[in-house]
Amino acid sequence: MSRNLQRLKSWEGVLLLILVATIILNSTLAPSYLRVGNWINLFELSIEKIIVALAMTFIIINAEIDLSVASTMGLTAGVLAWLHMQGAPFPLAVIAALLMGVIAGAFNGFWIAYAGLPSLVVTLATMIMYRGGARILLEDRSIGEFPAWFSHLGQQPMVGPLPFALILFFALTILAIVVLHYSGFGRYVYVIGNNRDVAEYSGVKVRRVKMILFIVSGTAAALAGVLFAARLGAVRGDLANGFELDIITMVLLGGVSIFGGRGSMGGVLLSILIVLNLRNGMSLLNLTGHLQSGVIGVLLILSVLIPNMAAGVQGWLHRRRQAKIVHET
Amino acid sequence: MKSLRSRIRPEQLRELVLFLLIILLLLFFSTQIDNYLNARFFNRVTTSAAIIIVVAAGQTLVILTRNIDLSVGSIVGFTAYFVGHQLALNNGMDPWVAVLMAIGVGALMGGLNGLLVAYGGVPAIIVTLGTLAIYRTLLVEYSNAQTVLTSTLPEWLLNLPRAEIFSVGKMDFRLLVGLALLVIVIFQLLLMYSAYGRRLYAIGSNPDAAKIAGFASRRIVFTAFILCGALSGLAGFMFLARFGNITVVAGLGIELESVAAAVVGGVNIFGGSGTMIGAMLGAFLINILEQSLIRWFAISEFWRDFLLGFLILLAVASDTLIMNRLRSTWERRPLEKMDNETDSGSGPNRPTPSKGGDHVA
Amino acid sequence: MTTGQTPVMEIRHVFKRFDATQALDDVSLILYPGEVHALIGENGAGKSTLIKIMTGIHRPDQGELLLDDEPIEVHNSQEAQGYGIAAIYQEPMVFPDLNVAENIFISHRTFGPIVRWKQMYREAERILTQLDVKLDVRQPARGLTLAAQQAVEIAKAISLQVRVLIMDEPTASLSAHEVRQLFNIVDALKEQGVAILFIGHRLEEVFEIGDRITVLRDGKWISSTPRAQVTADAIIRDMVGRKVEDFFVKSQTESGERLLSVHGLGKEGVFQDINFDIHQGEVLGFAGLVGSRRTDVGLALFGIEQADEGQIIFDGQERKIGSPQQALDLGIAYMSEDRRKLGLVMPMSITTNISLPTLKNYLSSLGLIKHKDEMATAEHFREELTIRSPSVEVEVEKLSGGNQQKVMLSKWLNANPKLLILDEPTRGIDVGAKADVHHLVNDLAAQGIAIILISSDLPEVLAMSDRVLVMREGRQMGVFTRDEATQEVVMTAAMGQNHAKNQTVVETRA
Known part of the structure; x- marks a missing residue:
């Protein structure tokens, strides 16, 4: 077994331990915690973020980043609300919103895959642009009064106790696992993330893969934006503001390397569970949402710092061993 | 005119373009908005740009080293609240103490960023995305969601924003604006004349070479973050003086505006080139756009963010796609000349004819 | 000539092993002040390992380095610089956004805290004048030619009071004119008493610049001879050493139909006017030295770097190969050297x-x-x-x-693939694996696959190829049949050496 795989395995082991610890801690804090209803609630509260996190996992494994996802959520929800306000048929508005997500993703993808600009800068700029787009459409209004079926979709259980968004999430998760770990496309995502040049020298269509990834990311964000609108029942220009931080944290905490090529859906799912449970636990402790973001911020930094330092210590030990060997011979 | 070619480079050309762009923008809006170019407009733009200019100066130091600091908005917010709170508790505090306190707190926060980036090996984008949330959380926790109120602040502070150094007609040259310009001048000199400043450029220009060169590149990156934090702290103080009422959302979004100012001002997002003057012009451009949109009825003021994002993308795309081409054609000339010189065997100290001169005109 | 003086630096009986390969096997070398010591050898002869040991990147397994007769230990390039040992590589490490003068002085302690520009420019101009280099010290390093960048690095080394300057194939990517300029600089350095270790690959250059020529082969020291006493033939013999008979030799196969014809293939500034045919089951060797651009021709056929002139006829049809996918679809595969x-x-x-x-x-x-x-x-x-x-x-x-x-x-x-391009397929692998690869190439050819074998290992090319195409600096020097292609003939063509005159030949470019 490879050392990297072992490290990854052990990272997932660490995640599992943290998860168990949070669950135990939470269940001692509140007896209601372990009920199915609470768990559904726990997922529901962050359902939009975790849907986007699935797409973000692909992007980061591909050695790119998409900072614009939260703004894309805002923009697409904005398109939905604006069209609704203009009196467009609602299903058409939903389709237009999803289409907006495709366009937003393709716009990112164009600059990154074909113009060769770094994704960090491009999506930083479009993060501001797309948010601006939402503001242009909605100004400082809050738009609601969506059709009843739409609000139902966001707020009522659909199958048994499960709401639509959660079912969708499960379906997308299975799809994401299959595509990332079992499909040819997923293989290309890893190969490009590890070494773009080797991929190119092996006839892989690198640009096309990147373009598709950003379109998928935009579409996932659009889906999340529409779902968020359904759940909230109203849309404002600042919808989902700052969500990119949580989403990226979930992915990195899951053991996906910021430099690409490494990570798994399993790790990301574990870290999603941890983040959700932590937030839940902190709410149980009556900690504010802001404090929760702070804790997530600390986690984000630690998720990169700790593996770095571990590698540093490992390297140092290795060098010392080498030096000793050389000395002895 | 000696070696004008080597002094005027495409980067500077861009500052010129930026300056022209500002003029054009002003001319355009003056045809659109009645009574556009008045003293009040001047005062408003300069005052609102002052804070961004100071933060953008810090941001520029960091970006020059091929890093980024997204936590500056939270640092501005925290220091504004912190110092405001201290002043509310102790109205008799010496103004200098208050300013130094703001700078110190900011430097501390920047120091943590720098530590993690330079010595922890964590990418700046990750670190500062994290501390963006962490410092904001500190503010929320520290403030207990209370607000610093204007009424609790000392008199001198409230008068500070309107304090002027001199005025021409109704156009005031205000103290805070003067402070911002002073920052730009000091740091421009730092970049031009200090070994530290030149090494900032070196690190961003070729990080690999910087690692094996004989200077402490990690420490330089670390101090760049400290300086960026300190300047954000100073901006926090200015923010406090300007607005008086400080809530938990103070300074929100300044990180993006500062990055925008720097990048639009010609600071290369990949490090290695850019000036304080450019960042300042970038800040002015953005603020003029912002203040004009408020008064322009053709489109809503809500276009601001969209245009801001678009400007950043434009600046980066033009830098990568156009400037590279421009640079290479620009620089091909002296090389040809070098060859000719050797062939003609002329002395080494012969003054170089300024072939670049025609480009400047 | 300053021999007879005390040496600045001495390398004594150095050994270095990496896994399976003995990179250096008892190598000794003496560097005198004001003398250019040329080091020459094929790829893998141990030249770069020797440099890395001198600059502290590697430590020797055995043997020692002496500076002024004192043994020294060098742990990194900064320490080496402290001893006055500096190296200049093919690709200089400059800061593109800083100007020439800054690049020279940026690492100096005396650079700051306040930069005195005027003084720095004067000083930089003084050093460059000393080297007889004409460069505007205020010009940014971005866009300087490689030659100019090297000059800047040399100036930097001088400003740091260098005593031993290692130049690692500095002429590999320079034009003839730029090589002249570089040699002028080297002469200036000699006069200042700097000891220079010049690693070269063009024989005429080595003859021109070297006061003493050392040949390494397979990690072993072969010979050190004062220039006056060497001939090109002797050097080539020392470099090649091994005999073709030591190798597994490709069995003669009937080559089939013509698979690929290339006519006048060129890419501006890289290679020009390449013409050859290759048949099914044939092995066409590409011989040449570093910088001969063999790899670039391979990349053009694989669609990575598109050629901008000439014709590629594959399987009887003219083709434009724009991407690796396209090449793969046609049946062309390229195995990279890296x-x-x-x-x-x-x-x-x-x-x-x-x-x-x-x-x-x-x-x-x-x-x-x-x-x-x-x-x-x-x-x-x-x-x-x-x-x-x-x-x-x-x-x-x-x-x-x-x-x-x-x-x-x-x-x-x-x-x-119908056509397989192998770029240095045996570089850096052990003898057993090498033999396996050779057998495999033989089998593949027997199956009717056409193979282009790019290799710097001359005996390998000669043993494995049906015909050998020799390149030099982007130009085709000739295609030799198996019977014509002896080591001497190929090496002579690859070095652009006119066999009749083996004295220093100043290259003139077409």
Whole structure:
């Protein structure tokens, strides 16, 4: 077994331990915690973020980043609300919103895959642009009064106790696992993330893969934006503001390397569970949402710092061993 | 005119373009908005740009080293609240103490960023995305969601924003604006004349070479973050003086505006080139756009963010796609000349004819 | 000439081993002040290892370095600089956004805290004048030619009071004119008493600049001779050493139909006017030295760097090859010389690497990977090519160089190419693996695959090829049949050396 795989395995082991610890801690804090209803609630509260996190996992494994996802959520929800306000048929508005997500993703993808600009800068700029787009459409209004079926979709259980968004999430998760770990496309995502040049020298269509990834990311964000609108029942220009931080944290905490090529859906799912449970636990402790973001911020930094330092210590030990060997011979 | 070619480079050309762009923008809006170019407009733009200019100066130091600091908005917010709170508790505090306190707190926060980036090996984008949330959380926790109120602040502070150094007609040259310009001048000199400043450029220009060169590149990156934090702290103080009422959302979004100012001002997002003057012009451009949109009825003021994002993308795309081409054609000339010189065997100290001169005109 | 003086630096009986290869095997060298010591040898002769030991990047297993007769230990390049030892590489490490003067002084303690520009410019101009270099010290380093960048690095070394300057193939990417300029600089350095170790690959240059010429071969010291006493023939003999008979020789095969014809292929500033044919079952060797641009021709045929003039006729039809996918579809495969950067995805498994170019063949109708098929293929190649590994799921970074090379070969063989371009297929692998590769090439040719064999290992090219195309600095020097191609003939063509005159020849460019 490879050392990297072992490290990854052990990272997932660490995640599992943290998860168990949070669950135990939470269940001692509140007896209601372990009920199915609470768990559904726990997922529901962050359902939009975790849907986007699935797409973000692909992007980061591909050695790119998409900072614009939260703004894309805002923009697409904005398109939905604006069209609704203009009196467009609602299903058409939903389709237009999803289409907006495709366009937003393709716009990112164009600059990154074909113009060769770094994704960090491009999506930083479009993060501001797309948010601006939402503001242009909605100004400082809050738009609601969506059709009843739409609000139902966001707020009522659909199958048994499960709401639509959660079912969708499960379906997308299975799809994401299959595509990332079992499909040819997923293989290309890893190969490009590890070494773009080797991929190119092996006839892989690198640009096309990147373009598709950003379109998928935009579409996932659009889906999340529409779902968020359904759940909230109203849309404002600042919808989902700052969500990119949580989403990226979930992915990195899951053991996906910021430099690409490494990570798994399993790790990301574990870290999603941890983040959700932590937030839940902190709410149980009556900690504010802001404090929760702070804790997530600390986690984000630690998720990169700790593996770095571990590698540093490992390297140092290795060098010392080498030096000793050389000395002895 | 000696070696004008080597002094005027495409980067500077861009500052010129930026300056022209500002003029054009002003001319355009003056045809659109009645009574556009008045003293009040001047005062408003300069005052609102002052804070961004100071933060953008810090941001520029960091970006020059091929890093980024997204936590500056939270640092501005925290220091504004912190110092405001201290002043509310102790109205008799010496103004200098208050300013130094703001700078110190900011430097501390920047120091943590720098530590993690330079010595922890964590990418700046990750670190500062994290501390963006962490410092904001500190503010929320520290403030207990209370607000610093204007009424609790000392008199001198409230008068500070309107304090002027001199005025021409109704156009005031205000103290805070003067402070911002002073920052730009000091740091421009730092970049031009200090070994530290030149090494900032070196690190961003070729990080690999910087690692094996004989200077402490990690420490330089670390101090760049400290300086960026300190300047954000100073901006926090200015923010406090300007607005008086400080809530938990103070300074929100300044990180993006500062990055925008720097990048639009010609600071290369990949490090290695850019000036304080450019960042300042970038800040002015953005603020003029912002203040004009408020008064322009053709489109809503809500276009601001969209245009801001678009400007950043434009600046980066033009830098990568156009400037590279421009640079290479620009620089091909002296090389040809070098060859000719050797062939003609002329002395080494012969003054170089300024072939670049025609480009400047 | 300053021999007879006390040496500045001495290398005594240095040994260095990397895994399977003995990179340096009892090498000694003496550097005198004001003398240019030229070092020459084929790729893999141990030149770069020697430099790395002198600059502290590697430590010798045995042997010592002496500076002024005192033994020294060098642990990194900064320490080396402290001893006055500096190296200049083919690709200089400059700061493109800083100007020439700054690049010279940026590392100096005296650079700050306040930069005194005028004084710095004066000082920089003084040093450059000393070197007889005309450069505007205020010009940014970005866009300087490589030659000018090297001059800046040399100036930097001088400003740091260098005593031993190592120049690692500094002329590899320079034009003839720029080489002249560089040699003027070297002369200026000699006058200042700097000891120079000049690693070269063009014989005429070495003859021109070197006061003493040392030949390394296979990590061993072969000869050190004052220039006055050497001849080109002797040097070539020393460099080549081994005899073709030591090699496995390709069996004679009937070559089949003409597969590829290239007419007047060129790419501006890289290579020009390349013409050759290759038939099925034929091995066409590409010989030449560093910078001869053989790899670029290979990349043009594989669609990575498109040629901008000339004709490629493949399978009887004229083709424009615009991308690797297109080349693969035609049946052209290219195996890169750079295993780590361009050949294999190191942290991924043998299976993943082998199936990468042909992944389409392993997908179900839903686009899912048929992992069993893929493993079966990898397993097949593991047996066929005797890849030593416990399983095909092992990451390639765990394998030895030779086994990695076999994985890379498998990856391309699996694409069933009609034309296989092998770029340095045996570089840096041990003798056993080398022999395996040679046998494989022989078998492939027998199966009717056309092979272009790019190799710097001259005996290998001669032993394995039906015909040999020799390149030099982007130009085709000739195509030799198996009977014509002796080591001397090929080496002479590759070095652009006119056999009749073996004194210093100043190159003139067409």
